[in-house]
Amino acid sequence: MNKLRLLGALLPSHCQPWQWLESEHLLSIIPGFRYGFMGLLKTELRRFQTGTVYALLGAAMLGATTAQAATDLFQLSLEELLSMEITSVSKKGQPLSEAAAAIYVITQDDIRRSGMTTIPELLRMVPGLHVAQIDANKWAISSRGFNGRWANKLLVLIDGRSLYTPLFSGVYWDIQDTLLEDIERIEVIRGPGGSLWGANAVNGVINIITKHSRDTQGGLVTARAGNGEKSASMRHGSALGGNGWFRAYAKTVDHDNFVDSNEDDSYDDWNQQRAGFRADWEPTTQDTLTLQGDIYKGDSNQETGYLADLLSTATFEQDTIKQDGGNLLFRWRRTLEEGSEFELQTYFDHAERKDITLGQKIDTFDLDLQHRFQATEFHEISWGLGYRIIDDDIDSTFTVSFDPATRHTEVYSAFIQDEIRLRDNLRLTMGSKFEHNDFTGFEYQPSARLLWLASQEHTFWGALSRAVRTPARTDEDIRINIVSFSSPFVDPDGPGPLPVGATSLLSILGNKQVKSEEVIAFELGYRGQPRSDISLDISAFYNDYDNLVTGETSFLLETTPAPDHALIARSFDNQLQGVSYGLELVTSWQVNSNWRLHGGYTWQKLDMKLDSTSTDVNNAGDREDTNPEQQFQLRSHWDINDKLELDVALYFVDSIKPRDSTGLVNVPSYERLDMRIAWQPEKNLELSLAGQNLLDDQHPEYFSSDISPTEVPRTLYAQIKYLFE
């Protein structure tokens, strides 16, 4: 106890450790003691029923890990081994089997065999992620809850370049693309990654890694046609002298529209053209220099919520989003002596997007430095510094406006991490990111992770971390005028004398006082091989959130624009807290040398609570209602012979109740069946047929209140892929 009191000297008086040792809280930490264990179990069991069959299926035979996440490398196929870097994963390299986090990897082989054609669609393969399409060009994607069109707790990167827009810290998924054949792998970490990656890695990190240009030599032509899209792409790679390589690609895609619930075409077809390159130069055996860049341009149709002015009626307008942009990235990686590595990376990104509600131009400059070294036999230290400048220029409309119209923001950051080999089979990783941003000032995001290699077949890990989502421009500066209506204003505490029938305007308002959203996450995991041909990966999480953003209602009298009107303002504030918890199960089964099965099962729940002072009417419920409690997937990859491949994938997603313009709408649970058959008559030629959503004509996956509802139709396509020298 004396030692504890010594520790207590470091801490403020309201937060002394012995307080809880001496209180009944010690027992209340265990959920069962608080609620009565059987009661808790019963409630949960009842909620389980819808997906029990899937759960049993998942647990009994399949489950999920990719081979990479398996306990040891012997589980991996030759293709997978060849595609993996000796050191991979997160900021520093390390075999996936030794990562103390819930990691899943989509390999190039998975990408090719999925038959999926866009990056957001590929993420359906990750157990634990919720991927839902809103219309043909909009997705809601999130990890461990909090999904929505404006989901903002996931960090997404491609080759180290951040893909989320700094405007609202979410991702415009329609402009995230490259040649899918050039992707080496997609690493997905569920759970906080803030200690390495910084703000916004609250519930997960998605890292898309493209191939070294040395591995994409020669030519590739792909053409695809079907009722979902028509596309053509081409890439060529060649050597530049003895130790340099280069590739360039161009791609054009025409995506078809979805349908509405009456089976009529929805106005959401889209097209995009892009081109890019990557060059790698290795002047010495120690140095790799990489220069890469892309440019793109596209038009996406949409039917979006629009309010022309105060006296108009809010409507859904058919509109085209015009977007273009580009980026250029340079990276220098130097391997110093054994186990030591230095990396300098800088990039510039320009993005423009304009639709009927808003125009935006955003320039991002980023500089990042990392160094990793073996400090002593037992300590491996990684540290880094980062600096980012964001300049934006917003074109406001009456529907959506930003004040000020342009803003310059900067982020400085540093991280340090120590991986300690406590014993032969026990590793402790501790570290933190420290960051300064212009919205909330200083932020820290620490984590501690422990990995126990219990035996050759069994690995256990646990982690404790804190992560934050720092406010974005939207949180502080936005105003969205949603709807105006004429109504008697009867609130006695309201903004004063307004005649019956006066105009009322419902608006969402940013708030300069918004704080960072915070999570403290507890995670436990197991990876193992119950049999040499089966791998199993289980992770459980318990996240405690604080300061989640709400929309607090207040009534004001507003005189401009005329006429005088009542403003029903929903201002951002941090009045929501709560917990989420869940279980993710991943397995793979190598049935024989020609047949592999992957399975995944996810169960997760959110329990949100508004502060007693909150006047937000929707938020707590919405967060809970947009979470599919259970998800299941089963993928089969079968090599019929040397030339024929047959792939089948089945996905189940539980029902959710997102909010559209009319209120909460039920999106029933759905099953999705994808199939692909590919024939490779020659080594350099592949012909394939693929179909998505084969089980039904159409189904909804998500509704967003600002987009006219659409449903995902069945799609089929044929593809030809040709490689040449």
Place this chain on the structure above:
Amino acid sequence: MIKFPHIKCLLRQPRLWLFMVLLSCCVSPAWSGNSAEYQFKAAFLYNFTTYTEWPAETGSTLNMCIYGQDSFGDDLDKLQGKTVGDRQLSVQRINELNRLADCQIIFIARSANDELPQLLNTVKGKPVLTVADTPGAASLGVILNMGTYGNRVTFEANLASARSNGLRLSSKLLKLATQVLR
């Protein structure tokens, strides 16, 4: 809602995290490990055996022999007793040429490069899969030779040697090799 008021309170103290980081630096544990490169190479070695077909008269044990200085360490011992088809793997460390007669797989370490021609001569025509990780070893007659390209392990195959030793390499293996010598 399940709450952890006091624990949460503790976890929100930056000073505590700092204290824990400082504390962690004083920990001095005991550890020794093998390089990631050889962990990968061991996995390749295992995969090679699954894509190779030995003559039917080969016994029920596949002896995997490491000749020369062993860089795999205990990673390779994980293969002990693993099954390949209907045969079991047995890992051995051997440093004398005349004891290689019972081996079905021989990994020739770099430290034994000088003895490579002599070793290949010893096993010539016998159903032995020779594997190395020395640049140029495939052209000398080693059946599968691993290399590193960038940060990745690759391999080349000598199909002629495999044939003369009476082994069948699967077409998939040959497809994935960076170079096939015929």
